Amino acid sequence: MVLFIFKLINPWGFAMLSKLKERISSMVNPIALLLIKIGLSPNHITLIGLLLSILSALFFYLNSLIFGGILILLAGFFDALDGIVARLSNRVTKWGGILDSSIDRYSEMIIISGIIIGNLCDILWGLLSIMGSFMVSYTRARGEAEGIKLSSIGLMERAERMLLLAIFSIIGHPWIGIILLAILSNITAIHRLLYIRSFLKKIERPSQ
Numbered sequence: 001m002v003l004f005i006f007k008l009i010n011p012w013g014f015a016m017l018s019k020l021k022e023r024i025s026s027m028v029n030p031i032a033l034l035l036i037k038i039g040l041s042p043n044h045i046t047l048i049g050l051l052l053s054i055l056s057a058l059f060f061y062l063n064s065l066i067f068g069g070i071l072i073l074l075a076g077f078f079d080a081l082d083g084i085v086a087r088l089s090n091r092v093t094k095w096g097g098i099l100d101s102s103i104d105r106y107s108e109m110i111i112i113s114g115i116i117i118g119n120l121c122d123i124l125w126g127l128l129s130i131m132g133s134f135m136v137s138y139t140r141a142r143g144e145a146e147g148i149k150l151s152s153i154g155l156m157e158r159a160e161r162m163l164l165l166a167i168f169s170i171i172g173h174p175w176i177g178i179i180l181l182a183i184l185s186n187i188t189a190i191h192r193l194l195y196i197r198s199f200l201k202k203i204e205r206p207s208q
Contacts, residue, residue: 028077028080028081028084029084029088031081032081032084032085032088033088035081035085036085036088036089040085041085041089041091042082042083042085042086042089042091042092042096042100043082043096043099045078045081045082045085046078046079046082046096046099046100046103047103048078049075049076049078049079049081049082049103049107050075050103050106050107050110052071052074052075052078053071053072053075053106053107053108053110053111054110055071056068056069056071056072056075056110056111056114057110057111057113057114057115058114059071059114060111060114060115060118060120060169060174061114061117061118062118063118063120065120065169065170065172065174066169066170068111068114068115068169068174069165069166069167069168069169069170069174070166070170072111072162072165072166072169073162073163073166075107075111075162076159076162076163076166079100079104079107079158082096082100083100101137101141104137104158105134105137108133108158108161108162109130109133109134111162111165112126112129112130112133112165112178112181113126113130115165115169115174115178120174120175120178121174121175121178121179122175122178125175125178125179125182126178126182128182128186129178129179129181129182129185131182131186132156132181132182132183132184132185132186132188132189133156133161133181133185135185135186135189136154136156136157136158136161136185136188136189136192137158138189139189139192139193139196140192142196143192143195143196143199146196146200148195148196148199148200150192150195150196153191153192153195154187154188154189154191154192154195155184155187155188155191156181156184156185156187156188157188161181161185164177164180164181164184165177165178165181168180
């Protein structure tokens with residue numbers, strides 16, 4: 001029943017931003033090729049994204065919301081670029097994937113922490129948003145470790161989370177973005193857990 005409700009509020013699988021990200025990826029190939037020419041590796045791009053996230057958190061701490069929001073978008077852009085650079089330069093590695101996903105977690109927690117310590121949101125909502133964001137990523141990792149594809153399951157994937165914070169920060173209300181993030185990310189985590197449970201129940205046989 002709960003899964004049915006999630007399907008009703010999630011008619012498109014919430015994959016629109018993921019599809020948009022794929023289209024943007026093909027458009028930024030020339031930029032990726034330029035970065036490859038000047039000698040930047042995928043890991044360099046990943047670390048630049050982390051630096052931009054740290055700067056974003058600093059601007060939030062200084063209550064400079066517009067710059068904080070813009071830097072979130074720039075960090076997201078570099079997050080998309082590192083994978084493109086890896087593919088175009090034929091440098092896709094397991095270590096690069098692990099580094100990228102780990103830096104993504106750090107970047108996200110740093111940005112939300114900047115909003116919290118900048119007194120731009122209630123600390124409880126801030127902590128709930130950190131919890132939810134982490135659990136969305138964790139449930140995906142655990143599910144995919146069991147062979148369950150979760151990339152389009154649920155609303156608040158990383159791109160959506162960062163876009164939400166960026167938009168509400170730029171318009172001057174990051175606390176609204178944090179509240180929505182706290183609610184929707186935890187709903188997404190629960191949605192994924194229920195999806196995993198449903199999937200596993202279909203393929204597991206009861207013990208004889």
